[in-house]
Amino acid sequence: MQIIYIREDKFQYDIHSLFKAFYPQEEARVLIGEKGDNPDKEKDISAQDEISFIDVNKSKNELKKEIYLLLSEKTGKVLPWGDLTGIRPTRIAMNLIDEGMSDDEIAEYMKGTYLVSDEKTALAIDIARREKEILKEIDYENGYSLYLGIPFCPTTCLYCSFTSYPIGAYKNLVDDYISCLKKEIDYVAEAFAGRTLDTVYIGGGTPTTLEPEQIRRLIGYMRDKLDMSGVKEFTVESGRPDSITRQKLRAMKEMGVTRISVNPQTMSDETLRIIGRQHTVAQLMDAFKMAREEGFDNINMDIILGLPGEGSEDVQHTIDEIKKLSPDDLTVHSLAIKRGSRLFEAIRERELKGELKVTMLESMNNTEEMMEIAQRGAKEMGLEPYYLYRQKNISGNFENTGYARPGKAGIYNILINEEVQSIVALGAGTVTKRVYNEGGRIERCDNVKDVKLYMDNIEEMIERKRKLFL
DSSP: OEEEEESSSOOHHHHHHHHHHHOTTSOEEEEESSTTSOHHHHTTOOTTSEEEEEOOOSOHHHHHHHHHHHHHHHHOOOOTTTTOOSSOHHHHHHHHHHTTOOHHHHHHHHHHHHOOOHHHHHHHHHHHHHHHHHTTTOOTTTEEEEEEEEOEESSOOTTOOSSOEEHHHHGGGHHHHHHHHHHHHHHHHHHTTTSEEEEEEEEESOGGGSOHHHHHHHHHHHHHHSOOTTOSEEEEEEEOGGGOOHHHHHHHHHTTOOEEEEOOBOSOHHHHHHTTOOOOHHHHHHHHHHHHHTTOOOEEEEEEESOTTOOHHHHHHHHHHHHHHOOSEEEEEEOBOOTTSHHHHHHHHHHHTTOOOHHHHHTSOOOHHHHHHHHHHHHHTTOEEEEEEOOTTBGGGOOEEEEEOTTOOOHHHHHHHHTOSOEEEESTTOEEEEEOTTTTOEEEEEOOSSHHHHHHTHHHHHHHHHHHTO
8 A cells, every 4th residue: 555645735636646657556545744643544554555755845747747756766667648647638738739839849848747758749749639620610609519328238347437227127217217318308408599519429328228219219309309400420329239239220320320339348258258248249240230231331439458357469359350340430448447337346345355456456457569559450440549538547557549530530529528618418427517618617517326316306407407507
């Protein structure tokens, strides 16, 4: 365990994140005051625990740089993103582009200020410029995007922390849930009348747990109530191949869906079984081909690097199999062990029992070689990087990157990550963001995660949005 004492109550998140980046398999605690000032929190600290004392009487950038250099020297590690702990490194490059800096000036700033590697600096600048080009037609001032959450899945994947409930147990609630979504759509139709709807994204969960007639009912109602004439992208995250049927694909196509996801995560049947996805690679390939046959010409696939037991050879195999399908968009995730996921709880349970976790954690490790395999594979398929974000506890201290063919980039993905446009989110467990045009200030309101509570309190969920957009 890493224990960090700081004399003032500031920069705890950044300090904790930096220590976790260097010591991903150890717990880290940031305590305020001197040793002995926190008896309740210190009672389980052993003599073997590493203890550091940090003077935070510096600017945040100076402090992070100093801590990074000390930890790098101590561990022998060099992190690809330097001392950056934020989730949107491309935002730095984008802001500097807006200030008129050249690529060389931006690179010098990012390397000097944050110790970012040459490779990641170039990637951030490349993506920032591509994002600006993709978003040039977006109506920031009078526009908005819409997210609808379908919180049901065939099963819950081991690594997942999203709002997700097994469709088998909730099947009888789905129609009533759609009725609640329709009430939220009514609010949007009233509150955003005359404004431009730029993108629509139906996510989850797994939206294709809905039956074809439920898909038509929900999307048909939305199309009747909202002006969708300006929509540039309409995505349904189909995700799980075991939820996709030809009838559902036809229903989505009839309703004007322009982009879908068919997500393998890995092309290994054994790993799929371990992470709790109840489908095979063969089913994935069949679902993808079926989507092509039904006319979908913008299909995304997601993969995760660092899954349990997978190494570079497994990643190469996954990329080779995906090449045979030739998706229009490939999102490459680095595994993040998230609070709330069954994977996190499994590790936590073993910690509480005092069991060794080395084998489990070491078998879930993304590497630079894996990232290079995925990056090279995307390039060979004609896909260019177009958005990037990072997560807390991300494997290898790397990033998640979306690659797409020219003209096929996921616009909503950029908007949600860069937070440059208001997004109205409907459904259980969703978060609405209001982005103010002046100063870029952001305010949020959320819907409760529990499906039944959401349905029982639908008027309150709507009222929260009404107050946010007054």
